[in-house]
Amino acid sequence: MDIHEYQAKDLLTRFGVQVPRGGIAYSPEQAVYRASELSGDKWVVKAQIHSGARGKAGGVRICSSEEEVSDAATWMLGRKLVTHQTGPQGKLVSRLYVEEATSIAHEIYLGFVMDRKLERVVVVASAQGGMEIEEISEQEPESIIRSVVDPAVGMQAFQAREIAFSLGLEPPLIAQAVKTIMGCYRLMAEMDANMVEVNPMVVTQAGEIVALDAKVSFDDNALFRRPEIAELRDKSQEDTRETYAEDRGLSYIGLDGEIGCIVNGAGLAMATLDMIKMSGGEPANFLDVGGGASPERVLKSFKAVLNDPNVEAILVNIFAGINRCDWIAEGVVLAMKELELTLPVVVRLSGTNVEEGRKVLDDSGLPVITADTLAEAADSVVGAWKDAKFKEAS
Structure with a gap:
């Protein structure tokens, strides 16, 4: 789960990380009021969406008057901001963060990420801040600093000092940098975060280290014990298809x-996507229906898939172990009747109670296309989809 920049900064301050003063605004008038509260003669108006590269899309503006603050807020609010991370559909801007402008002397990149291969938290830092880490790796690979944290003891102060010295910071700044690095790690460890990124972390003209921007992502599986974090979720920034499925306990990722x-098991689901592409089609989603799926759960899966208006055919691929093919078949029949499906549906069943499952489909009298192998199922669903497209065009 991702959160907004202003939420991430609020969490960072709890762990001793210094951030610029700022306030949230939902209208141009409120943005101007926030600027007047902060005083000063220069402010930064930032669109709050779950995406990087906002500045390149016009979502971050430096303003020198309250009129400019109002104009920036008017332009951003209600607009779908399109960045290279959002895709062409963009993300709706419904709130802004107005903060005091910072006089920057130097920018630094600092990130904490969970390395699945190492099963460790890895700190990634670079003296070349202000860019995406991918750009830094490509343009300045020698500037990348990595440090692996031992989970048995956690982040140690000496590691933070090593990172600070490697970044080329002046001696008076080392203590501030250590405090910032340790604070970011504590946030990640104590709040079940998957990633904490401060980009840029800046050295100001006044000789202070400040987190100028921040991104934090959390482990969805740990939200049950972090209700205060779960409350920060903004569903308007998420893929509506994925949100619908997640709220019903389904593992779903939307594709194009x-x-x-509808498949059981992540590995089989990935193989199914590959086979569809090899047969000349394009999968609309990844969906793992899970083990022990009841007919009602299968119905929910159909509804989740059909929540995507681009879906024109459905492939159900089940290799039953914990699952039972007859339950899956009953769910397919229930879904086709209740949802009154007219698009092609291909079902491939294998494993526990497979004969009973096939009998359920045969006795239903519904136009279900059955297949014995995954390759046959993929060819069948792509062929049925193309036939349906041809008939529609004709």
């Missing part, structure tokens, strides 16, 4: 194709 997939 036309063939919906």
